[in-house]
Each structure stands twice: as structure tokens, then as C-alpha cells.
């Protein structure tokens with residue numbers, strides 16, 4: 001079990017929202033839409049709520065909305081048609097992750113496996129671990145693979161070593177390898193050849209590869225296209241991809257999570273896991289996001305988000321000598337920082353900066369054991385540059 005369940009990432013974000021003037025803790029982007037996109041949201045929200053209208057009179061699983069959503073997500077994330085037709089929508093990123101873990105258990109039961117082992121790449125969002133700790137039949141193996149953690153060996157080598165050793169030690173267990181790319185908070189991206197290598201090794205070991213791509217569109221890399229598991233051939237292994245809207249579009253809490261099973265067997269298990277909960281996310285969200293994700297202006301919004309993240313990263317890298325970066329992020333919407341030449345823990349730094357009016361997240365939440373991340377805090381780059389500069393000037397004094 002984690003040492004301090006009372007200080008999760010979410011709790012730190014809630015505390016920050018209560019007490020700080022500047023919120024650099026929340027992971028969702030805070031950049032308003034332009035007028036055209038704002039009008040799309042307003043118009044489709046109104047239409048979806050219109051009880052007399054033909055839209056809401058239809059059944060929740062209206063094939064038009066489902067098809068529009070699949071087409072929009074498939075095209076945004078560059079999926080082949082046979083991947084996009086398997087997309088499943090649910091309430092949020094966390095629900096998508098939770099349902100994928102439930103699907104892994106369904107797959108293990110279907111093949112009479114004797115327990116489950118989840119190999120989790122760290123640093124990563126604590127949600128992965130916390131949802132796994134909820135399930136007493138899952139053994140969790142953390143592999144520290146981020147910047148500064150893996151001298152000599154690559155991120156993927158370490159995961160593959162752990163996979164081999166778990167598969168040899170307990171051949172009767174279902175193994176899952178869980179990673180995010182870009183990673184939260186480090187921004188590390190798993191390259192296409194490494195994803196394929198991991199998938200091939202998972203295939204040999206009969207393991208399920210779970211890749212969370214929630215930051216793949218937004219961040220310092222945008223609009224550069226990043227490699228995804230969606231390009232891994234279905235025959236390489238059982239894989240499942242995850243993406244959610246929240247890290248690209250902040251609609252005041254309205255969001256959707258998507259699960260992309262790589263083949264029919266995984267899809268069957270995902271469908272079973274989704275059928276254990278409420279049938280569908282709000283019809284309003286399905287309709288609004290189908291319009292928004294398919295809208296040509298969204299690409300411009302993503303490009304602007306990327307440009308704001310780069311401008312803000314530059315403030316730290318080149319104009320704030322009193323702050324050190326853990327590493328320059330390759331992608332994503334975060335940076336990990338600390339005070340130059342000081343030996344505080346991430347927890348202490350977070351406390352100091354909260355007292356100065358800026359909320360951040362302690363790097364400790366991203367690790368189950370100690371590691372370099374513990375001496376940093378995570379800050380969100382997806383803010384308007386003026387807001388971000390003001391927050392950083394408070395942190396720099």
C-alpha cells in the first residue's frame with residue numbers, strides 16, 4: 001500500500017484550488033476557446049438539452065452520435081479504420097483506466113489465470129497504482145524508468161526485464177504492462193520501434209499492453225504527431241490504448257474517456273467491464289464532443305496550446321535561473337522544477353510555494369518508492385503565458 005494515501009495528486013489539486021492564487025497543479029489546460037469553438041459548445045449543449053428536439057428524443061446509443069464520435073477520435077489520433085471502429089466511450093480518463101483494469105481481470109478469468117501482475121512504469125500518475133491497490137488480487141510491480149532513473153538501461157529495457165522475470169516466476173498469472181506516453185509528469189515519449197518491441201515481448205509472454213495516451217495531442221510537442229500503440233499490429237499482442245478529452249479540452253469538468261482495444265478478444269473483455277457500470281456517459285457530452293472533436297478549428301486550438309506550453313517552458317529554461325528543470329520535456333503539458341541549489345523535498349517545495357500563492361504537485365505522488373522525482377514539483381505549462389509568468393515570478397522570489 002502507498003505510505004500516504006491522504007496526499008494523492010487529486011487531493012493536492014483540490015487543496016491548491018482552495019488556497020492558491022495561481023493554480024499550476026491542475027493538469028487540465030486553462031486556455032479559452034476562440035469564439036467559433038465556444039459557439040459550437042453552446043449550440044450543441046443547448047440542442048442536446050432540448051427535450052422537445054429530435055436529438056434527445058432518440059435513444060442514448062443513437063448510431064449517428066456513436067459513429068460521429070468514432071470518426072472524430074479516429075481521425076484526431078490517426079487510427080486505422082479497424083482500430084477506430086472498436087473505440088468505446090466512457091465518462092473520463094480515470095474511468096477508462098479503471099475499466100481497462102477490470103477488463104484485464106475478465107481476460108484472466110476467461111483463460112483461467114491464477115491472479116494478475118501489473119508492471120507499472122514510473123514516474124506516472126498515482127491513479128494507476130491507486131486503482132490497482134483497490135484490487136487485492138493484483139500484484140503491482142513498479143519500474144522506475146523516467147529521466148535520471150535509468151542510467152544505462154532504456155525505459156523499455158527495464159519494463160521488458162520486469163516482464164521476463166514476472167513471466168518466468170509466475171507463468172500462470174495474467175500480466176499487464178501499464179505505461180503512459182507522453183508520460184505524466186516527465187513528458188517522456190515511447191518511440192514507435194520501442195512500442196513495437198514492448199508489444200512483441202508482451203505477445204510472447206501472453207501479457208496485455210496498456211498504453212495511456214491522454215497527453216498525445218496537447219503539449220510542448222503540439223501539433224507534432226507522436227507514436228501510438230494504435231499503429232501496433234493487432235497480431236503483435238493483446239493491447240489496449242486509452243485517450244481522454246480532459247488534457248486537451250477543459251469544459252468545466254465535462255469530459256469523456258475512450259478505450260481502444262487492439263483486437264476482438266480485448267474488445268469483448270472491455271465491453272464486459274463497461275457493462276458493469278452505467279450504460280453510457282451523458283448524452284449531452286457525447287453529442288457536444290462528437291461536434292467538437294470533429295471540428296476543423298480544434299487543430300488550431302491544439303496548436304495554440306502547444307505554443308503556449310513552449311513559451312512557458314522557455315520562461316523556466318532560459319529566464320528563471322532560480323528554478324531547475326528535472327529534464328526538458330519531450331512532450332506533454334508539464335515540467336518538473338525545483339529551487340536551484342537547494343535540497344528540499346518535493347513535499348517541502350510544494351508547501352513553500354503554496355504559501356507564496358502558487359499550487360503545484362509534489363513529485364513524490366508520481367512514485368511508489370523514492371527516486372529523483374521526489375525532489376521536484378510538477379507544474380502545468382498549459383496556461384496563458386501572462387498567468388504563467390506571474391505565477392513563476394512568485395515561485396522565483
Ligand SMILES: Cc1ncc(COP(=O)(O)O)c(C=O)c1O
Pocket residue numbers: 027092093094095097125127180184212214244246255257
Ligand atoms: C495518464 C493519466 N491518465 C488518466 C488520468 C485521469 O483522467 P481524468 O481526469 O479524465 O479522470 C490522468 C489524470 O491526470 C492521467 O495523468
